Every structure is written in C-alpha cells, then in structure tokens.
Amino acid sequence: MTDLKEMKFNPEAVMWEELSDVRAVMLGATGGDGHMQPMAPNIDPESKCIWFYTNQNTELAKAAAKGISANLCHIGNDRDFHACLTGNLTTSRDREIIEKYWSKIVDAWFEDGKDDADLVLLCFTPENAHLWASTDSSLRFGWEIAKANVTDSKPDVGYSCEIRIAA
Numbered sequence: 001m002t003d004l005k006e007m008k009f010n011p012e013a014v015m016w017e018e019l020s021d022v023r024a025v026m027l028g029a030t031g032g033d034g035h036m037q038p039m040a041p042n043i044d045p046e047s048k049c050i051w052f053y054t055n056q057n058t059e060l061a062k063a064a065a066k067g068i069s070a071n072l073c074h075i076g077n078d079r080d081f082h083a084c085l086t087g088n089l090t091t092s093r094d095r096e097i098i099e100k101y102w103s104k105i106v107d108a109w110f111e112d113g114k115d116d117a118d119l120v121l122l123c124f125t126p127e128n129a130h131l132w133a134s135t136d137s138s139l140r141f142g143w144e145i146a147k148a149n150v151t152d153s154k155p156d157v158g159y160s161c162e163i164r165i166a167a
Helices: 004-009 011-019 059-064 095-101 138-151
Strands: 025-029 037-039 042-044 049-055 068-075 081-092 119-134 158-164
Touching: 004 011, 004 158, 011 081, 011 119, 011 158, 025 059, 049 059, 049 095, 059 068, 059 081, 059 119, 068 119, 095 119
Parallel strands: none
Antiparallel strands: 025 037, 025 068, 042 049, 049 119, 068 081, 081 119, 119 158
16 A cells, blocks of 8 residues: 555655565557567666566567667556656666576576576666555545535545656
8 A cells, every 4th residue: 555645755765665566567668669568577776777587589678778768657456556657778687686686487487597698687767757646545535536526626535746766
C-alpha cells in the first residue's frame, strides 16, 4: 500500500520503494516503430539505475547498445501506484552487476549461465517520472465520490506529481 503522505513529501523515495517490489515493468525505446515489452527490473536506488538481463540479439539490446531514450511504465499490483519514467537506456557487461542480481530465474534464460556470450545487461537511468498514488481504501474512495457528488467538487482519492530524478 502506497503511503500518500510520504508520496507528497518524498515522491522519489516512494517510487524506488514501489518499483523494488515488482516482478515486471514495461520497457521500450522512445520514438520509432519499437514497442514496449515486459521486463524484470533489478532496482538500484543508490546508483539510480534499473538493471535488466537480456539477450544481446534483441531489438531493444541492439538499440540500447547505441544509447537511446526509453520509457518505463509500471501499474501497481494493488492499483494504488502507477509510474511512467523517461530516461536513457544503455548496455553493460559489468560482471559485478551480473553477479549482484543473478538468480535461478535469470539462469533459466541463459544456456551458459553468467558466462553466456549473448548475455547483456540493460541499464535504464531515469531522468523524469510522472507518479500517481491513490487510496486503496474502498470506504475512503466511496466517501470521496459521494462527497464530490453532493458538493460539486472533485474527489480527493490520491496524489500525482512529476519529478526530475537527480543523478
């Protein structure tokens, strides 16, 4: 459950916390004929980078090898947090990072494990984000809708903001 008070005072911290709990996000190059695709993120708030394992022969990896702008989108499991991030996408073969996030799940995708010649990391470095957080309380949601209908006001069921992510 997203902390709405924390979201108002420290949205970037909430963003990193929320993203660290997800199994998949949608990632894709901006512009062109590309499409977004589901990818499993490995979140590193300290370096402000989101790492992905992939095969170097994928279209996304080929594009990222040149350094591209990309978008990352997330819809929360509880539907109370959503994020759309823009930033840069590059590739890496940093052995330390490969080791850091390696798992049995990742291992299943690469025939030669960590030494697979086709293994490459994608590093998504977000620059901007639009974040939305809403209440997960049905009671509060219902109250706000009823109040808005009676008072001709907008319901207060959440908070959204745009942030710049400092390097």
